[in-house]
Amino acid sequence: MTGNQADPRFHRDLGYRRATSVTVGLAAASVAASFVVAGAAWAATQEARENHASNPDGSVPATDDSGANPGGATAPQGQPNGTTSQPRPSRNSNPGSLWPGVTGGGGPPQVSSGGS
Amino acid sequence: MPLVETLPVGPDTAQWSLWSTTARLVVTDPAALAAVRAVVEAELAEVELACSRFRPDSEIMRVYAGAGRPVRVSLRLAELIAAALAAAERTDGDVDPTVAVALRGLGYDRDFAELSVAGAGARVVVVPAPGWRRVRLDGLELTVDPGVELDLGATAKAWAADRCARLATDRYDVGVLVSLGGDIATAGPAPEGGWRVLVQDRPGDPATTVSLPAGAGLATSSTVSRCWGGDGGILHHILDPRSGLPAPPVWRTASVAAPTCVEANTLSTAVLVRGRRAPAWLRELGAPARLVDTRLAVSTFGSWPAEPAVPMENVPVPVQTSAEVTAS
Numbered sequence: 001m002t003g004n005q006a007d008p009r010f011h012r013d014l015g016y017r018r019a020t021s022v023t024v025g026l027a028a029a030s031v032a033a034s035f036v037v038a039g040a041a042w043a044a045t046q047e048a049r050e051n052h053a054s055n056p057d058g059s060v061p062a063t064d065d066s067g068a069n070p071g072g073a074t075a076p077q078g079q080p081n082g083t084t085s086q087p088r089p090s091r092n093s094n095p096g097s098l099w100p101g102v103t104g105g106g107g108p109p110q111v112s113s114g115g116s
Numbered sequence: 117m118p119l120v121e122t123l124p125v126g127p128d129t130a131q132w133s134l135w136s137t138t139a140r141l142v143v144t145d146p147a148a149l150a151a152v153r154a155v156v157e158a159e160l161a162e163v164e165l166a167c168s169r170f171r172p173d174s175e176i177m178r179v180y181a182g183a184g185r186p187v188r189v190s191l192r193l194a195e196l197i198a199a200a201l202a203a204a205e206r207t208d209g210d211v212d213p214t215v216a217v218a219l220r221g222l223g224y225d226r227d228f229a230e231l232s233v234a235g236a237g238a239r240v241v242v243v244p245a246p247g248w249r250r251v252r253l254d255g256l257e258l259t260v261d262p263g264v265e266l267d268l269g270a271t272a273k274a275w276a277a278d279r280c281a282r283l284a285t286d287r288y289d290v291g292v293l294v295s296l297g298g299d300i301a302t303a304g305p306a307p308e309g310g311w312r313v314l315v316q317d318r319p320g321d322p323a324t325t326v327s328l329p330a331g332a333g334l335a336t337s338s339t340v341s342r343c344w345g346g347d348g349g350i351l352h353h354i355l356d357p358r359s360g361l362p363a364p365p366v367w368r369t370a371s372v373a374a375p376t377c378v379e380a381n382t383l384s385t386a387v388l389v390r391g392r393r394a395p396a397w398l399r400e401l402g403a404p405a406r407l408v409d410t411r412l413a414v415s416t417f418g419s420w421p422a423e424p425a426v427p428m429e430n431v432p433v434p435v436q437t438s439a440e441v442t443a444s
Contacts, residue, residue, distance in 0.1 A: 097419065100332035102373045102404040104421045105325030109314035110129070110142050110307075112121050113298040114321075115338020115369060 123314065134160065135273070136227055137297030143284075144291035144307055152288055156280040160296075163276045166193040167268045169216055170227050176268075179260055186257040194256050199275045200268050203382040204248035210389040211382055212357035214245045216265035221360070222351050245357035269353070274335055274381035277301035291330065299335045301377035306330035315406060317341065317369040322414050324406070324423050326373075333377030337384040339365040354388045366391035369408040372398075373420070 121138040125131050127146040130153045132139050141156055143149050168174040179187045189197075200213035219225070221241035250261040260266065277294045278301040284292040285304030293302045293311050302311050310327030317338050328334055339352045339362070352362045370387035374380035383403055387394040395415065398405050404418035414423045 097402070099403050099418055100329050100373050100375060101419045102334075102421065103310065103327045103419075105312040105314075105327045106309050107312055109123060109312045109325045111140050111293060111295045111300060111311070112123055112314045112316065113295070113300055113334055113336040113371060114315070114317045115298065115336055115341025 134296065135164070138295075139297075140293075140295040142293040142295075142311070144305060145288075148288045148290045152284040152290065152292060155284050155287060156294060159280050159283055160276055162192060163196070163272060163279075166190060167196050167266070167272055169265065169267055176266060179258055180265065182260070184259065184262040186254070186259045188256050189258045191256065194253060194258065195279075196268055196272055196275055197251065197253050197258060197266075199271045199378050200266070201248055201251060201253060203271050203378070203385075206382060207386040207389075209248060209357060210386040211270050212245045212248045213266045213268055213270070214248055214250060214264050215355045215357055215360075216267035217263075218243045218245050218355055218357070218360040219267055219353065220265075222355075222362070224351075224353060240351070242360045244360040245355070247357070270385045271378055271381060273297060274299045274301070274333070274377040277377045278333065299333075299377050299381055300328070301333045302328060302331060304330065315371050317408065321369065322408060322412055322423065324414075324421070326421060328373060332373055332375065333380040334371065334373045335377055335381035335384045336369060336371040337381070337388050338369045339363065339388055340368055354385060356389050363389045364391055365410055367394065367407050368410050368412070369406075370394070371406045371420075373404040 121131060121140055123140075128143055128149060130141045130149055139156075139160070141149070141153055143152050164171065165173070166175045169176065171177070175190060175193050179189065179193075181187075197213075200211075203211040204213065221243045223240055246261070246264050250264045251266065252259045273296040277296045277299050281292045281294040281301040281303035284290070284294070289304070291302070291304040291306055293300060300311075300313060306329060310329050311332075312325055312327055313334055314323060314325050315334075315336060316323035317336065318340055326334075337354060339354055341352070352365075354363050355361065356363045367388055370384040372380045372383040372387070374383060383398075383401075383405065387398065387405070387407065390397060394407065395417070398407075398417040402418050404420040405416070406420050406423075407415045407417075409415070416422050
């Protein structure tokens, strides 16, 4: 951790309330993580990602520099009534691997990936 | 020509033009789409203001005014730089952010939409990249040696996609897919069966649809997209930093899936620079990847599903590229 990261003003000045994300972000600067390590980190955090929830107190996390929702947008509270297809976690189809499992797509594509 | 998105736009999807390509946003709850888009657009505007090499008011331009002295930068720019330097180290310098002067010398000196493939014949100047070790980041103190300029294009889009997806799902607790020109990040829960991605470079190229699990990234790099005219032929934007020239087109297209879009983009870009050395590298890493060579033959790696061979009669003549460009 750098001196800046240890300094509480570092987080406050930039409006980041989730110190862990800042730490993780700047940890990249150390360039210590190999792809293998990154893959392992992904595997370790996959469960957490899938079980992601808002802040424990129910508040909306503010993670941008301004601390305000752009455009005054407000967070939706729960799923709207009448939703017929609740999103379900798609677990890694390559368990035990350091990389995400890629499988044949079932159904119409939602997005394209081509040379950008 | 950058990615042309032809898929339909449903109630769970938003799409708009951005950075001479297409931004596409898909959410698992259509009710959250407008709010999520607002978050994404605001973040993308901040990323552009931090690191655009085409905006005189961008933060990175102010760093150059430091003339080699440390400059305190925003956290956002620091993270963008960190991602670029990490990509450079992980690839032994194959993906190097100090290629801005080299790109400008080849004629990529303005927003891509203003360049012309028909401009072949314009004089180009070949300048090897000075190297990423001439950029140093210590916390928020950024030092860029005099004369060194940065092009974060290889990683900034991917970083922005990762960041936007994470921000959106943190704030609205929905599954989110953010695609910036085909560099894809996902966060939160995925739809049943995963996020479905059509992987195809140019129209007529081999195509496949794959599913990504929640929280994965996918990126595609190409030697036939973002091309423009220069003397000696058509140039593309994936440079070999050591030569300052577009990478020889061993591979037409490289797609890689990884834990983050930044990692996926780092690999897909490096594959094009590494050329024939890339398959052994991918096998060593075990990364799921799909390479298309100049004759449209597809090779897959890791968990990426195999594809049937393309009949030879469907293989077009390879596109002329910049291999013939000579240093001046």
